[in-house]
Amino acid sequence: MKLSDLTNHAGEWLRGNGPMSEIVISSRIRLARNVNGFPFLTRCTRHQRQALEHKVRDTILAADLSPEVLYVDLDNAPEMDRQLLVERHLISKPHAGAEGARGVAVAENETLSVMVNEEDHLRIQCLRSGLQLEEAWEQINKVDDRLESALDWSFHPRFGYLTACPTNVGTGIRVSVMLHLPALKLTGEIEKLFRAAKDMRLAVRGLYGEGTEATGDFYQISNQTTLGKPEDEIISDFKHAIVPKIIEWEQHARRTLRDDRTVQLDDKVGRAVGLLRSARLIASEETLLLLSHLRMGVHLGRVKDIDLRTINELFLLTQPAHLQRIQGRKLEGDVRRAVRADYIRQKLGVS
Amino acid sequence: MKCDNCNKNATVHLTEIKGGKKIEKHLCEQCAAQNEGLPVKSHMPINELLTNFVMAHSGLQKETGTGCDQCGITWAEFRQSGLLGCANDYQVFEKDLTPLLQRAHEGMTHHVGKVPTRRGGSGVPMKRQVDLTRLRKELAKAVEAEDYERAAKLRDQIRQAENG
Numbered sequence: 001m002k003l004s005d006l007t008n009h010a011g012e013w014l015r016g017n018g019p020m021s022e023i024v025i026s027s028r029i030r031l032a033r034n035v036n037g038f039p040f041l042t043r044c045t046r047h048q049r050q051a052l053e054h055k056v057r058d059t060i061l062a063a064d065l066s067p068e069v070l071y072v073d074l075d076n077a078p079e080m081d082r083q084l085l086v087e088r089h090l091i092s093k094p095h096a097g098a099e100g101a102r103g104v105a106v107a108e109n110e111t112l113s114v115m116v117n118e119e120d121h122l123r124i125q126c127l128r129s130g131l132q133l134e135e136a137w138e139q140i141n142k143v144d145d146r147l148e149s150a151l152d153w154s155f156h157p158r159f160g161y162l163t164a165c166p167t168n169v170g171t172g173i174r175v176s177v178m179l180h181l182p183a184l185k186l187t188g189e190i191e192k193l194f195r196a197a198k199d200m201r202l203a204v205r206g207l208y209g210e211g212t213e214a215t216g217d218f219y220q221i222s223n224q225t226t227l228g229k230p231e232d233e234i235i236s237d238f239k240h241a242i243v244p245k246i247i248e249w250e251q252h253a254r255r256t257l258r259d260d261r262t263v264q265l266d267d268k269v270g271r272a273v274g275l276l277r278s279a280r281l282i283a284s285e286e287t288l289l290l291l292s293h294l295r296m297g298v299h300l301g302r303v304k305d306i307d308l309r310t311i312n313e314l315f316l317l318t319q320p321a322h323l324q325r326i327q328g329r330k331l332e333g334d335v336r337r338a339v340r341a342d343y344i345r346q347k348l349g350v351s
Numbered sequence: 352m353k354c355d356n357c358n359k360n361a362t363v364h365l366t367e368i369k370g371g372k373k374i375e376k377h378l379c380e381q382c383a384a385q386n387e388g389l390p391v392k393s394h395m396p397i398n399e400l401l402t403n404f405v406m407a408h409s410g411l412q413k414e415t416g417t418g419c420d421q422c423g424i425t426w427a428e429f430r431q432s433g434l435l436g437c438a439n440d441y442q443v444f445e446k447d448l449t450p451l452l453q454r455a456h457e458g459m460t461h462h463v464g465k466v467p468t469r470r471g472g473s474g475v476p477m478k479r480q481v482d483l484t485r486l487r488k489e490l491a492k493a494v495e496a497e498d499y500e501r502a503a504k505l506r507d508q509i510r511q512a513e514n515g
């Protein structure tokens with residue numbers, strides 16, 4: 001498998017066919033692990049860092065995690081490839097921009113990725129479409145077992161899995177769901193989400209993780225407590241308490257828009273469709289915002305001739321690195337905005 | 352960075368699209384909350400929070416202790432970066448780390464959850480050790496809550512784990 005094989009379609013998690021996928025875009029579980037006998041990365045020498053990367057890469061490739069595993073040596077990968085992996089949520093922004101020996105393994109239709117030499121020696125991640133946290137846990141737990149049979153994890157009976165940052169110590173788990181909440185934002189009720197998150201000690205982030213904005217009305221909710229709470233309890237809280245509550249709020253807000261503020265809703269959605277179908281130059285942030293309104297309009301039956309999957313794919317394929325990869329050339333400024341506008345019009349059935 | 356509206360520190364950074372133009376705003380949390388209810392960027396990143404916490408309590412920490420003899424990191428260096436240097440540091444700085452862990456993890460200080468079934472070459476059976484600690488803790492809780500049915504079950508599990 002090659003990196004270029006990824007470009008022309010959306011990953012499994014963006015297919016839009018998972019449970020509750022009109023609101024829950026994706027479910028993600030990440031485990032932080034470190035290998036005994038090596039310092040954490042900030043204290044590794046160049047040589048240790050390389051040795052570690054080799055050891056982990058060889059282990060992953062020998063572990064038979066899936067019939068096809070793509071391993072990308074990020075230290076020697078072009079910037080655009082790294083950006084592409086960020087846009088697909090397969091690596092973090094800091095991992096893309098870092099220096100020194102590091103990589104990522106991608107497998108199982110992009111539902112599995114393992115970052116090597118990120119903040120911790122390994123960051124294992126499972127990404128699923130819709131609300132599928134238990135399935136993601138089952139998958140990642142097996143991968144962890146498989147890797148553990150060849151790598152000796154740093155573990156302490158009191159502190160659990162040891163991590164470079166003490167905020168991840170214990171289970172080393174981060175459970176997150178990516179939610180699409182345009183109606184809560186339009187009705188001004190999104191504050192509810194921030195208050196609830198604060199009360200439940202959850203972090204709210206944007207589309208591309210830590211330090212990014214909630215562009216296109218996407219909000220990523222994740223746990224912060226990793227010590228003293230078992231994995232299944234964290235997952236169960238998300239599945240049975242946290243996510244259903246937020247879904248209920250968003251659904252209520254969507255119904256309110258549809259039934260009591262129909263004109264305002266149709267105006268927003270109509271403008272989104274109109275702009276997307278007629279713009280000749282469009283920036284990626286504006287695209288996300290308009291696609292967000294369009295997506296809500298499709299879900300509420302205000303737009304009939306566009307499906308959710310097309311919109312989900314557009315969210316990804318209009319991002320800068322994807323657009324350039326599809327066109328096969330470097331694009332900048334107005335040229336890039338023009339190509340994006342053309343691509344959108346073509347996908348939305350305007351010639 | 353200062354808040355656009357007042358003099359507090361800006362922790363929320365918004366990008367809005369108006370008429371095809373990108374407008375950036377930098378606000379403190381209070382002002383962001385009033386901004387059409389649309390605070391967008393994440394709250395303070397965890398590392399920042401940690402560092403601030405450690406800074407605020409720096410009076411309690413000894414500035415010049417010896418560091419880790421394996422990776423060489425000192426407590427002051429950890430405070431700077433928010434990242435530890437090696438697995439040994441959890442042992443070396445156990446006392447200083449404990450209040451920090453409690454703050455970051457809802458008051459918890461002990462791991463509960465998955466345990467590696469083996470430790471590579473070392474061959475120490477980790478699982479049993481941790482399971483026992485956890486079961487004993489749960490038993491104490493069950494007794495305290497006068498949930499005797501659960502306590503009996505836990506006692507059986509402990510006996511089984513001790514023998515297995």
Ligand SMILES: [Zn+2]
Pocket residue numbers: 354355356357358359378379380381382383
């Ligand atoms: Zn302010």
Ligand SMILES: [Zn+2]
Pocket residue numbers: 419420421422423424436437438439440
């Ligand atoms: Zn150390």
